[in-house]
Amino acid sequence: MMRMARALLSLTLVWTALICTALPAEIAKLPEPYQSLAELARGAPPEFTADALLRIVEQWREQGRPADKDARRDLIEEAFRSAAAAGFPVRMQGLAGATGDTASGSLSRAYALKLDALSLESRAVHDMLPLDPANARKLFGEIARPTLAPLTCDDALVYDLSDFYQSLSAVVNGTFTPKERAKDEHLSLLSDYLGQATSPLELAPLVQVILGASLTEQQKQALMARLEALLESMQTDDRSFSAALSALHSLSLAELQTSLEKYRRRNHECASDASQGDKATPPAKKPSTPKLDPYWQSAASKRMLEYGRKLRYSEGRALTDADRSTPEWQQQVADYLNLMSLWSADQENSEADYYHEKCIVLTALIELAPPGPLTDKLLADYVDFVGNSNLYRESPAEWFSEPRALLDRMEPMPAIHAKILDAFRRSGNPVLNLEVALERTLAR
8 A cells, every 4th residue: 555655646747737737827916925925836846836825825814914806716726726736646644553653654644734636625625615605616526536445454544535525515505505505406416425435434524514514404314314325335445444433433323323233244344443342343354453664674774763862862861951062972973973874765665764764863863952063964964865855756745744844843942943944945945945935924
């Protein structure tokens, strides 16, 4: 699954041409500094373009800034078109216990940024709703449903379509005129999407949409009956079934209990997720646990991890700021960096694993180092490393999860945080430059 996930993420050069042809013929001019921000955003990979344009629109809305309605509409539509070319087609999330220092954990943190096509498009629909409800519904109808490939019990990531279904709920409740509602057009739309569900991970979000929809009780009961039929006929895989069970049980809907029981008896939980002592749950097909692909398994990475701990602890106690300001400690760091220079991607399971492991090491060093020349060198090394990583082209959202984590981790340390922003600004990387401009202009 990990290879398949990364294969889906590969960025191609075609996105530039696709976006350019999809943009409106004329885009309304924005007031500064937003015009400059938008232009900077258009030089980044599509998921970052979409995110930045939506952040501009959302700040206008939250802060009540005057802005031309047509300009906001144009930005949202542009963001929507850009989002379709994002490297991640649909968000996934890591299972409990699978989000530590592992390949699946890194991917889960990257997905949590919501830079996938489906989340960004759904967000654009939400942002369009208060401006132009009819256009919001039109955009929602243009969202291409991603193919949810079957998972196995080895998979540590499962699909998360929650943002998509929240947008469906908003569209059903907020975009139909009284005349359209009298014709049950909102009911037809919801019914259509109910019929398109293919994964058990969609069932609980669908129930929430039905329960929150502005429908008569009779209409809700009719949709719940369709959902019961879907439960009894849906073909599923063990991992998706296991991951969906807790959310389905939390619904506690009497009308679904019989269908849910049949559904559980017809399918199998993965062994690691099976309910303990629950006789109603059939035994798993075979013992299995998610494959976690843990970091720090190679001789080189173990050495980096072991020596790195010595920079943080001594004889079981955490080193103080004073300890880390001594010439002896700074010499240890210099020796550690020399050791790091011998570490390379071909010593790890994949280039992505090496990227995340080295970023973790450098982030820890930046956090530990006292302000001064050493911090400046570490930041320069960090920016040089991330700026030259192939992961930027292969999977930009996964790549960005590390710089984003560095910024978030150092936010309580304003002086270091400001230095990081300066280093990112000087990097020449389109995404890092854009993030600095956004942080300095917009409220995150």
